[in-house]
Amino acid sequence: MGAHAADIDKHVRVYILVFAALMALTIVTVAVSYLHLSVPAAIAVALLIATVKGSLVACYFMHLISEKKLIFAVLLLTVVFFAALLFLPFFTVADGTEARG
Amino acid sequence: MEIPYTVSIRQDTGLTNGKIGIWLFLASEVMLFGALFASYILLRTGAPTWPRGASILNVPLAAFNTVVLISSSVTMVMAWASLMRNRFGAFRGYMGATVLLGGVFLVVKYFEYSAKFHHELYPRTSTFLAIYFTLTGLHMLHVMGGMAVNAWFWGPGAKLWKTNPQWFTNRVENSGLFWHFVDLVWIFLFPVLYLL
Numbered sequence: 604m605g606a607h608a609a610d611i612d613k614h615v616r617v618y619i620l621v622f623a624a625l626m627a628l629t630i631v632t633v634a635v636s637y638l639h640l641s642v643p644a645a646i647a648v649a650l651l652i653a654t655v656k657g658s659l660v661a662c663y664f665m666h667l668i669s670e671k672k673l674i675f676a677v678l679l680l681t682v683v684f685f686a687a688l689l690f691l692p693f694f695t696v697a698d699g700t701e702a703r704g
Numbered sequence: 705m706e707i708p709y710t711v712s713i714r715q716d717t718g719l720t721n722g723k724i725g726i727w728l729f730l731a732s733e734v735m736l737f738g739a740l741f742a743s744y745i746l747l748r749t750g751a752p753t754w755p756r757g758a759s760i761l762n763v764p765l766a767a768f769n770t771v772v773l774i775s776s777s778v779t780m781v782m783a784w785a786s787l788m789r790n791r792f793g794a795f796r797g798y799m800g801a802t803v804l805l806g807g808v809f810l811v812v813k814y815f816e817y818s819a820k821f822h823h824e825l826y827p828r829t830s831t832f833l834a835i836y837f838t839l840t841g842l843h844m845l846h847v848m849g850g851m852a853v854n855a856w857f858w859g860p861g862a863k864l865w866k867t868n869p870q871w872f873t874n875r876v877e878n879s880g881l882f883w884h885f886v887d888l889v890w891i892f893l894f895p896v897l898y899l900l
Contacts, residue, residue, distance in 0.1 A: 611785050611788045611789050614785060615782070615785055618778060618781050618782065618785070619778075621778075622774065622775075622778045625774045626771065626774065629767065629770050629771060629774065632894070632895055632899065633763065633767050633899070636758065636763070636895075636899040636900075642900070645899070645900055646900055649895035649896070649899055649900055650895070652895070653891050653892050653894075653895050653896075656891045657888050657891050657892065660777060660884050660887055660888045660891065661884075661888065664777050664778075664780075664781045664880075664884045664887075665880075665881055665884045665885075671717070671718040671719050672718070673717050673718060673719060673724065674719070674723075674724070674727050677724075677727055677728060677731050678727070678731065680731070681731040681734050681735070684735060684738075685734055685735065685738045688735070688738040688739060688741075688742045689738065689741065689742050689745065691742050691746075692742055692745045692746035692749060695746065695749075695750070
């Protein structure tokens with residue numbers, strides 16, 4: 604479980620800070636979308652903010668920051684296959700079969 | 705038969721079996737949603753035109769739902785922290801709030817879906833709506849599943865606290881890991897579908 608009852612008060616303070624950060628970043632995400640950036644810039648900014656928010660959730664709420672090595676091994680494998688999945692669509696561009704031509 | 709390593713740590717993994725189990729399950733979930741995100745990229749890059757999500761979908765409602773899910777993640781982690789502090793009453797309150805916030809998310813989603821159907825916007829209407837309903841529908845099923853498990857631990861499942869509090873705390877931590885994952889998926893779905 605990685606934490607003892609005595610550490611919990613410290614944990615709770617961190618949870619509140621993370622909550623505040625997540626709320627602030629949600630407002631930033633929505634605010635940026637009203638700036639009408641170019642599509643590539645908007646995608647980059649939105650995904651960057653989402654990645655920061657996701658990392659906060661994973662590191663603190665899911666306790667990844669103090670997790671055992673085996674969990675990281677499992678997640679490293681997952682990240683590799685996940686990245687492979689996301690790159691699959693680009694092969695359709697490489698072999699010239701995408702619809703836009 | 706007793707399930708081994710629910711409370712004590714297994715020497716070779718350094719973890720309880722429940723913990724490694726839920727993480728392996730979450731790894732498979734990453735691949736499930738990953739496949740759909742990859743489909744989204746393929747469909748979007750292959751489409752001659754792609755609408756801005758905000759022109760079809762309700763951004764304020766979805767932003768509200770983002771706040772709801774993030775709040776439910778905090779109440780979830782506080783439910784676990786309450787058990788660690790040996791405060792069962794507080795656990796009940798936080799866990800109840802987590803389930804209720806999940807309910808609020810579903811009610812908002814119901815209104816969103818109803819508005820789409822009312823305007824005759826269905827999955828068959830466009831590729832954008834097809835992937836929108838697929839991704840948000842699958843995510844909604846996860847919200848329902850998480851709510852069912854959390855409601856169980858709030859209600860009848862909480863009996864375990866009396867006989868084996870450590871095991872119960874570990875179970876709540878594991879259901880929390882799933883719930884945070886559901887929150888994490890929404891953190892990506894919201895900008896991808898509604899804002900870009």
